[in-house]
Amino acid sequence: MKILAIETSCDETAIAILECEGDEKDARFRVLGNTLLSQIDIHRKYGGVFPALAKREHAKNLVPILEAALEEAELLHEDSQVIPEETRAKISEILAREPGLTEAFFEFVSECERPAIDVIAVTAGPGLEPALWVGINFAKALALLWEKPLVAVNHMEGHILSALAYSKDNTLTINNVALPVLALLISGGHTELVLMKEWLKYELIGQTRDDAVGEAFDKVARMLGLPYPGGPEISRLAEDARRENVENPYVLPRPMIDSGTCDFSFAGLKTAVLYMLKDKPDLSAKEKQHLAHEFENTVAEVLWKKTAQALEETGAQTLVIGGGVSANTHIRRTFGANIAQEYPDVTLRIPAASLTTDNAIMIALAGFYRASRKEFVTDITANGNLSLAKKP
Ligand code: KG4
Ligand code: ZN
Numbered sequence: 001m002k003i004l005a006i007e008t009s010c011d012e013t014a015i016a017i018l019e020c021e022g023d024e025k026d027a028r029f030r031v032l033g034n035t036l037l038s039q040i041d042i043h044r045k046y047g048g049v050f051p052a053l054a055k056r057e058h059a060k061n062l063v064p065i066l067e068a069a070l071e072e073a074e075l076l077h078e079d080s081q082v083i084p085e086e087t088r089a090k091i092s093e094i095l096a097r098e099p100g101l102t103e104a105f106f107e108f109v110s111e112c113e114r115p116a117i118d119v120i121a122v123t124a125g126p127g128l129e130p131a132l133w134v135g136i137n138f139a140k141a142l143a144l145l146w147e148k149p150l151v152a153v154n155h156m157e158g159h160i161l162s163a164l165a166y167s168k169d170n171t172l173t174i175n176n177v178a179l180p181v182l183a184l185l186i187s188g189g190h191t192e193l194v195l196m197k198e199w200l201k202y203e204l205i206g207q208t209r210d211d212a213v214g215e216a217f218d219k220v221a222r223m224l225g226l227p228y229p230g231g232p233e234i235s236r237l238a239e240d241a242r243r244e245n246v247e248n249p250y251v252l253p254r255p256m257i258d259s260g261t262c263d264f265s266f267a268g269l270k271t272a273v274l275y276m277l278k279d280k281p282d283l284s285a286k287e288k289q290h291l292a293h294e295f296e297n298t299v300a301e302v303l304w305k306k307t308a309q310a311l312e313e314t315g316a317q318t319l320v321i322g323g324g325v326s327a328n329t330h331i332r333r334t335f336g337a338n339i340a341q342e343y344p345d346v347t348l349r350i351p352a353a354s355l356t357t358d359n360a361i362m363i364a365l366a367g368f369y370r371a372s373r374k375e376f377v378t379d380i381t382a383n384g385n386l387s388l389a390k391k392p
Pocket of ligand 1: 010186187188189190213214215217218229230231232235323324325326327328329356357358
């Protein structure tokens with residue numbers, strides 16, 4: 001099964017084409033084409049993602065990256081096409097709210113043979129709704145024109161599955177997954193612990209009561225005068241501080257660490273940094289390093305403590321970390337060392353660095369399982385708050 005997957009939930013426009021084989025117990029994926037355009041440079045001057053701008057950029061980027069992905073997959077064959085008037089009218093209606101996309105779309109598809117793909121998968125949520133809609137409408141237009149079935153993907157399921165996949169001989173494989181799986185999902189919009197007792201069935205074990213952990217990284221970075229996105233910047237300063245190995249004068253609170261629940265809170269931590277900076281508005285470069293170091297240590301400690309509690313409560317056999325913040329070196333290292341020491345029977349799976357932040361490969365992985373279950377849809381609505389799991 002060849003899947004073409006589209007991701008536009010936030011500030012990355014991405015399309016991937018994967019050849020998928022096997023079944024739910026043992027699936028293999030070969031990446032035939034993978035393209036991604038990051039808008040980080042555009043949003044940086046606003047200090048965060050600006051939804052209207054993200055929407056406009058997705059609309060501009062989708063056709064060029066579709067062409068690039070098809071070309072890379074050797075599925076692009078030029079040939080002029082006659083598009084029936086009725087189809088053209090329906091597609092114009094679907095794309096009516098995406099300025100500029102309609103013309104680019106028709107220009108491209110009028111010169112391109114229907115490619116040999118089997119399914120189109122697209123992110124339906126969670127994310128920024130104006131951004132999600134662009135990808136969804138584009139997917140619907142392609143599915144209509146090329147007469148391909150469509151599946152809607154939950155972005156967070158993509159993060160979990162890309163963490164479960166391991167890479168060998170240019171192939172991603174998902175097999176031998178010991179259930180239950182506990183997933184710690186940490187990104188710009190999410191911080192949650194989700195349990196998968198049965199394959200692709202989810203239960204919410206804990207979540208943030210306020211800010212997401214990536215959001216805390218980004219906000220603290222902004223307070224320290226660092227550019228967006230702040231996660232990698234904080235991480236870089238903290239690693240410098242660790243290398244120098246001098247005593248850190250700062251101590252931050254560990255929010256909710258002894259609350260007895262698997263819920264998180266990061267707003268208090270952010271406020272604690274804000275108060276510290278009020279007392280000391282002109283931090284030196286060294287002091288910033290130390291503060292970044294203490295902040296990152298605090299986050300890693302809280303994430304680990306809550307995850308360990310969830311492991312105890314659920315008896316999970318596999319632990320997965322997914323989402324943009326799982327790129328963080330210190331968090332990866334902390335979890336690796338603690339699992340080896342305290343839970344040697346639990347398998348830890350963390351995505352390859354290239355799959356941690358948003359991409360379309362992860363959407364194709366989730367799309368494969370949804371298509372295998374024949375969960376095809378004719379219409380999709382963007383849902384910014386789409387959730388994977390409810391509290392049991
Ligand atoms: O999953 P993702 O790419 O987008 C969302 O779905 O939100 O996550 C983006 C978040 C941002 O907040 C960014 O600062 C954070 O992931 N991030 C990191 C690192 N790389 C990205 N946070 C900490 N350390 C990193 N190395
Ligand atoms: Zn994400």
